[in-house]
Amino acid sequence: MESEPLVSPNEQPRENRGFLRPLTSFEKKLCPRSVGCCLSCRLVRCRTCGRGGYNYVTTEPYTLQWRQKTLTIPAGFLTDGSTYGPDLGTSWLYHDYLYATHKFSSGEACSRAEADQVMIDILKNDRMFVYAKVVNGLTSTNPFWLFSSYWKKSHARGAEYLADQIHKLL
Numbered sequence: 001m002e003s004e005p006l007v008s009p010n011e012q013p014r015e016n017r018g019f020l021r022p023l024t025s026f027e028k029k030l031c032p033r034s035v036g037c038c039l040s041c042r043l044v045r046c047r048t049c050g051r052g053g054y055n056y057v058t059t060e061p062y063t064l065q066w067r068q069k070t071l072t073i074p075a076g077f078l079t080d081g082s083t084y085g086p087d088l089g090t091s092w093l094y095h096d097y098l099y100a101t102h103k104f105s106s107g108e109a110c111s112r113a114e115a116d117q118v119m120i121d122i123l124k125n126d127r128m129f130v131y132a133k134v135v136n137g138l139t140s141t142n143p144f145w146l147f148s149s150y151w152k153k154s155h156a157r158g159a160e161y162l163a164d165q166i167h168k169l170l
Contacts, residue, residue, distance in 0.1 A: 012121075012125055013066045013118070013121050013122050013125050014064070014065040015063070015065075015090065015122070016063040016064075017062055017090060018058055018059070018061045018062040018063075018073070018075070019058070019060040020056050020058050020062075020090075020093065021056065021057060021059055022055060023054060023055060023057055023078075023162075027057070027162065028053050028054065028055070053080070054078040054079060054080055054160075055079070055080050055081045056078070056079050056080075056081055056087075056093075057076060057077065057078055057079075058073055058074070058075050058076065058077045058079075058093075059076075060075050061073060061075055062090065062093060062094070064094055064122075066118055066121065069104045069108065070104060070105045071094060071097070071098065071104050071105055072105045073093065073094065073097045074161070076161040076162045076163050076164075077097060077159060077160075077161060078160045078161060079093060079096045079097075080096070083150075085134075088126075088131065089122065089123065090122065091118070091119040091120075091122035091123050091126070091128075091135075094118050094122065095115055095116070095118065095119040097159060098110050098114070098115035098118060099112075099115055099150060099151055099154035099155065100154045100155065100157065100158055100160075101155070101158070101159050102155050112147065112148070113139075115151075116135070116136075116147065119135055119139075120132050120135050120136050120139075123135060
């Protein structure tokens with residue numbers, strides 16, 4: 001039985017993985033989502049709006065070469081992890097950053113379809129074919145406009161960084 005082919009060689013993502021660590025419980029209290037509807041949004045996934053707080057921070061930059069485009073996620077970027085799935089690999093990290101910024105490192109605009117395809121291509125490259133198919137199915141059908149609404153809300157919030165959150169307290 002043949003395995004599913006990887007992304008074509010000229011489109012295969014190349015990644016320089018930085019480092020990522022979980023936020024401490026103190027940092028989680030400092031770094032609530034800025035668009036939460038209530039106090040519980042700041043600490044856990046809210047039953048009212050479905051948002052949750054951040055779980056991870058990059059401690060060193062991550063860089064991705066994808067289809068002649070470069071994406072660098074700087075140190076200090078805050079993310080919740082894989083929003084509704086397991087935190088496997090790094091595809092969700094690039095996806096979160098692109099949803100928050102809507103652009104590649106060159107300043108070139110990134111569409112929602114490109115951000116979703118980055119995630120799918122990384123999953124395929126990491127041989128997580130089942131997750132790649134699930135993500136592809138969900139992003140292409142966009143049930144209940146979930147991805148469209150996250151695309152807009154994440155960009156409205158923008159990328160958030162740990163240092164900025166600490167600076168706000170000073």
